[in-house]
Amino acid sequence: MSGEWIGNEPRAAPASLAAPGQAWKRPFMALEVRDFRRLWISLLPWTIAVQMGMVTTGYVAYDISGLATAVGIVSLGWGLPMLTFGLFGGVVADRFPKRRTLVLTQSLMGLSALITAALVLTGVVQIWHLVLVSVLQGTGFAFGMPSLQAFIAQLVPRERLGQAIALNSAGMNFSRVVGPAMAGALIAWPLVGAGGVFLITTLMYVAVVVNLLRIPHSGAPVPMAEGVARPAPLKSLIEGLGYLRRTSILFTLLALSFAPVLLGMPYQQLMPVFAEDVFNVGPQGLGILLTVNGIGALIGSLVVASMATFRRRGLLQMVMGVTFGLGVAVFGFAQSFTIGLGALLVVGLVSSAYMTLTSTLVMHYAEPAYHGRVMSVYMLTFSAMPLGVVPFGILSDRYGAPVTIGIGGLVLAVIIALVGALHPTYRRIE
Numbered sequence: 001m002s003g004e005w006i007g008n009e010p011r012a013a014p015a016s017l018a019a020p021g022q023a024w025k026r027p028f029m030a031l032e033v034r035d036f037r038r039l040w041i042s043l044l045p046w047t048i049a050v051q052m053g054m055v056t057t058g059y060v061a062y063d064i065s066g067l068a069t070a071v072g073i074v075s076l077g078w079g080l081p082m083l084t085f086g087l088f089g090g091v092v093a094d095r096f097p098k099r100r101t102l103v104l105t106q107s108l109m110g111l112s113a114l115i116t117a118a119l120v121l122t123g124v125v126q127i128w129h130l131v132l133v134s135v136l137q138g139t140g141f142a143f144g145m146p147s148l149q150a151f152i153a154q155l156v157p158r159e160r161l162g163q164a165i166a167l168n169s170a171g172m173n174f175s176r177v178v179g180p181a182m183a184g185a186l187i188a189w190p191l192v193g194a195g196g197v198f199l200i201t202t203l204m205y206v207a208v209v210v211n212l213l214r215i216p217h218s219g220a221p222v223p224m225a226e227g228v229a230r231p232a233p234l235k236s237l238i239e240g241l242g243y244l245r246r247t248s249i250l251f252t253l254l255a256l257s258f259a260p261v262l263l264g265m266p267y268q269q270l271m272p273v274f275a276e277d278v279f280n281v282g283p284q285g286l287g288i289l290l291t292v293n294g295i296g297a298l299i300g301s302l303v304v305a306s307m308a309t310f311r312r313r314g315l316l317q318m319v320m321g322v323t324f325g326l327g328v329a330v331f332g333f334a335q336s337f338t339i340g341l342g343a344l345l346v347v348g349l350v351s352s353a354y355m356t357l358t359s360t361l362v363m364h365y366a367e368p369a370y371h372g373r374v375m376s377v378y379m380l381t382f383s384a385m386p387l388g389v390v391p392f393g394i395l396s397d398r399y400g401a402p403v404t405i406g407i408g409g410l411v412l413a414v415i416i417a418l419v420g421a422l423h424p425t426y427r428r429i430e
Contacts, residue, residue: 049179049204180291
C-alpha cells in the first residue's frame with residue numbers, strides 16, 4: 001500500500017483504485033485506519049443503546065397515557081437541549097479533545113438510562129419523568145455528536161472521509177436493526193420488561209466509555225496558525241456561523257436538511273401508535289416494523305459508502321429525498337401490515353442514503369478547523385425531528401396517525417422536488 005502516512009499507518013489507496021473484482025471491499029476500506037476502526041467498533045453499543053432506549057421510552061409513554069401526544073412531548077425532551085446547546089456543542093468540539101467530550105457525554109447518557117430503569121422498575125414513572133430523562137439524553141447527544149463527526153474527520157485521510165462517514169451511518173443503522181428488535185422482544189418478556197431494557201442499556205453505555213478510553217488518539221483541536229490566539233467561545237460560534245453564511249454550498253445543504261427531518265422522520269416516534277392501533281401487532285410487531293426499517297437504512301448507508309466516486313451526488317440526494325417522502329406517504333396510508341413493512345424497507349433505505357449523503361457532502365466541503373461548528377449546525381436538524389413530533393402527535397390524536405403521516409410524506413416529496421426543479425445548482429453538487 002502506498003501513499004501518505006497517517007499516524008503510524010499508511011493512507012489507503014483511493015477507492016477508485018480498488019483492485020478489479022474487489023469492489024465489494026470499497027465501502028469498508030476506511031476500517032483499514034486503526035483508530036477509526038476502534039472508534040467505529042466502540043460506538044456500536046452506544047447506538048444500539050440509543051435505539052433501544054428511544055423505542056422503550058416511546059412504548060412506556062404510550063402505555064401509561066394512551067396518547068400519541070405524550071410520545072411527542074417525551075420526544076420534545078430530546079429536541080430542546082439539541083436546539084439550545086447544539087451550536088455550543090460544535091464550539092466544544094473545535095476547542096477540546098474530542099475523545100474526552102465523548103466519554104463525558106456517554107457517561108451522562110448512561111446515568112440517564114439508570115435513572116429511567118429505577119423509575120420504571122419501582123412503578124413510579126410518569127410522563128414528566130420521561131421528559132426530564134429525555135432532556136439529559138438530548139444534552140448528551142447535543143454535545144457528543146459534533147465531537148464524534150469531527151473526531152472521524154481527524155482519524156481518516158480526506159479521500160476516505162466519505163466512506164468513514166457512511167460506515168458510521170451504517171453502524172448506526174445496523175443498530176436500528178438490532179436495537180428495536182431487542183427492545184421489542186425484551187419488553188414482551190416478563191422477566192425483563194421495560195425496566196430491564198433500561199438496565200441493559202446502562203451497561204452498554206459503560207462498555208462504550210471503556211472502549212473509548214482504549215483509543216490512543218485524543219482528537220486534539222486543530223491547531224491555530226502560529227501567533228493566532230483561539231477566539232473566545234461566543235466569538236468562535238459567531239465566526240462559525242459567518243463561515244457558513246459565506247459558503248453557499250454548505251448553506252444550501254444545511255437548509256435542505258430540515259424538511260426531511262421535520263416532515264418525514266416523525267413516523268419513527270409515532271411507530272408505537274401504528275403498532276398498537278393501526279396494525280394491532282403489539283410490542284413484538286413494533287420490533288419487526290423498526291427492524292425492517294433499520295435493514296433498509298443499513299442497506300442505504302452501505303450503498304452510499306460504495307459510491308465514493310459518484311459524480312452527481314446532489315442529484316442523487318434529491319432523488320432519494322423525493323422517494324423518501326413518497327415512501328412515508330405509502331406507509332402512512334397503508335392499512336396492511338405487509339404493505340407497511342414493504343414501505344418501511346424503502347423508507348429506511350432512501351432516508352439513510354439522503355442523510356448520509358448530506359453528512360458526507362457537508363464534511364467534504366467544510367474546512368477542518370470548522371468541522372465541529374459546521375456539524376453542530378447540521379445537528380440542529382435533528383432537534384427539528386422531536387420538535388416536529390409534537391404537532392404530529394396532536395394531529396394524530398385528532399385526525400389519526402395514518403392521515404397525518406401520509407400527508408406529511410406527500411408535502412415532503414413536493415418540497416424537495418420543487419427545490420430541485422428551481423435550483424439546478426443544487427442538482428449539480430458533486
